[in-house]
Amino acid sequence: MGIMQLMNDVAGHADDEDDLTWDEAVAVFEAAQPVDLVRSHRQILVIIRYADDRFTATSPELTGFEVSGPTLAETRRLAREAVTAYVDPAVEILECLPQSPTGTAGASRVFICDHASVFRTSSQSGSGTAFVSSHRPRRMPA
């Protein structure tokens, strides 16, 4: 069976299968055959923005992940700690950093990077940087 046929099969039966309660799903899980979950290398993006004199880190891959700090270094450290505690050691953390926050104090500024200042951090070691790209972050309109 090809993948498209499988997808059609899944879509065609979306409403009529596996409507288990949580307890039933746990029972099925407990009765099933254990298998080791090993993860191949993959990446997760952490985006750090600067607004209202604070840095805030979020990740499109982690719902609800948000940490803030008074400095970029502190925010990076807190973000790495939080993400590393959750993700598998095989997951590489890519940090997308804002431009240096200069200008009017208190002004709200948000930056986003396309291929901007990206730091690679291993969730296994919790430290280390590999490169900073030459691309500049794009400033978002207020």
Added chain:
Amino acid sequence: VARVDVAVLIVDPSIRIKIGRKDPPLTEDEVREVALYAREAETRWDDNEEHGLRLIVRGRTYAGRPLIAYLLPANLNDPEEGTFILKTAMAQLRD
């Protein structure tokens, strides 16, 4: 010891809608968190007469919600190849 890697997770829009309508509702992103990234996720094979071979993933989202997801291997000739299709998922009701 059997091993498996969930490297790619395909989610059909109908399944995205289905899990979003559950009580409590779930998002595709929450399932991906657990299936693709979570350190503490557990996996088991379930060879069901009605539904066939399925990989069951149990874990917690980053926000701490316990969830269970049922995945179909995309390549039935090599179920451990790493590509899976989300069949359904459910989250534990809050106490």
